[in-house]
Amino acid sequence: MFYSERDSRDLSVPFGCSEEALIACRSLSVDPEPKRGCVKKEISVAGNILNEFKSLTAKEARTLRVSANSFMDHLILVTKTIQEFGPPLEDTKSS
Numbered sequence: 001m002f003y004s005e006r007d008s009r010d011l012s013v014p015f016g017c018s019e020e021a022l023i024a025c026r027s028l029s030v031d032p033e034p035k036r037g038c039v040k041k042e043i044s045v046a047g048n049i050l051n052e053f054k055s056l057t058a059k060e061a062r063t064l065r066v067s068a069n070s071f072m073d074h075l076i077l078v079t080k081t082i083q084e085f086g087p088p089l090e091d092t093k094s095s
Contacts, residue, residue, distance in 0.1 A: 011052040013075065019088040021045045024078045028052075028071070039067045 015021040025045045040055040052071065 011054075013050040013052075013079075015048045015050060015079075015082070016087060018045065018048045020082050021048050021050045023082065023088060024050050024075070027078045028074055039063070041067075041071070 013021075013024070015024060022045050025043050028050075029043050042053045044051045054067070054071075
């Protein structure tokens with residue numbers, strides 16, 4: 001089965017503060033998308049909002065599904081970790 005459409009998606013996720021959004025951005029930006037999947041991902045922070053843009057092109061719909069699911073799984077893990085350990089300390093910028 002081949003899937004040849006191009007698609008793009010924007011996702012904005014609000015966090016409690018800009019430091020939490022920055023932590024999430026850094027955590028989610030560690031691993032680049034595999035080249036074989038033809039998925040390009042850009043993650044940025046504006047204030048306390050994490051913005052994710054994906055440009056998707058794939059031969060199989062499965063590739064698109066796996067990429068989206070993987071990102072959401074990582075996002076859920078990051079948000080749960082931030083909730084579990086609390087907000088970042090204010091002096092983290094100076095270290």
